[in-house]
Amino acid sequence: MEVARTRDALRAAGHRWREAGEKIAFVPTMGNLHAGHLSLVTAAAAEAPRVVVSIFVNPLQFAPGEDFDTYPRTLDADLEALSGIGVDVVFAPAVAEMYPTGPDPATRVRMTGLSDILCGRSRPGHFDGVTTVVAKLFNIVQPDSAIFGEKDYQQLAIIRRMVADLCFPVTVIGHPTQREADGLAMSSRNQYLTADERLLAPELHRTLEAAAAAVSASPEAEIAGRIVAIQQAAMDNLARFGFEPEYVEIRDAGTLAVPGEESRQLVILAAGRLGAARLIDNLRVDLI
């Protein structure tokens, strides 16, 4: 496994593979890898003979006052975790390598609509940072496919839309959320939880399960009318367990719009703070 620190080193490897007709699967990460990330790598290795993983804590997707400075950077442990599981190159650039014209680039990728709802409402500019860095990474890595976790459901929808809008020749693959035994979605930010908060954290997933059960149990004609009440009950439940809930929203799973009569595939998305950790999760509900 090679570690590339520069765009040129990464491109040289990509050039060799393309010359040999080998396809490239890409897993973008911010490091501090856990079993959820490693499952993305396993999916990538099943997708293509060459696998690139990037490790880059992207300053552009953190708002002032967010955890950019304290975000856990664990490169040595990450490289150890990635060795021997089918990764060809780890791309671990410095900030100046990714933003050669300075940390406030004039050219950015900004998506309207999808980037402004749900997490975009409480983290203005966050998804602009994500789309900008992912577009740059796609230009540098030039992968045939890229694997993203479904835990970041809105991010995945945004990346799919960006790829379609900007005609990137990349197949975007969503990978199921990996969970701890008690249901908590794996996330690097779980380590911000105290021991007591960690015991409460799975309530986020349980709340989504209860909301999903309430949607499924509703007669079809009544679902639209019950959505607000189900969302509110979920928010109240999170508050009861010590969360500061940000939102619980039932949306169309494809468009993330408020579901219409014709929506058969729904997703329930939630975000909330528990102590110092901002946690997100989601659950699909398919109406039969």
Ligand code: PAF
């Ligand atoms: O999901 C993440 O870890 C990041 O948002 C990503 C896609 C690596 C972009 O920095």
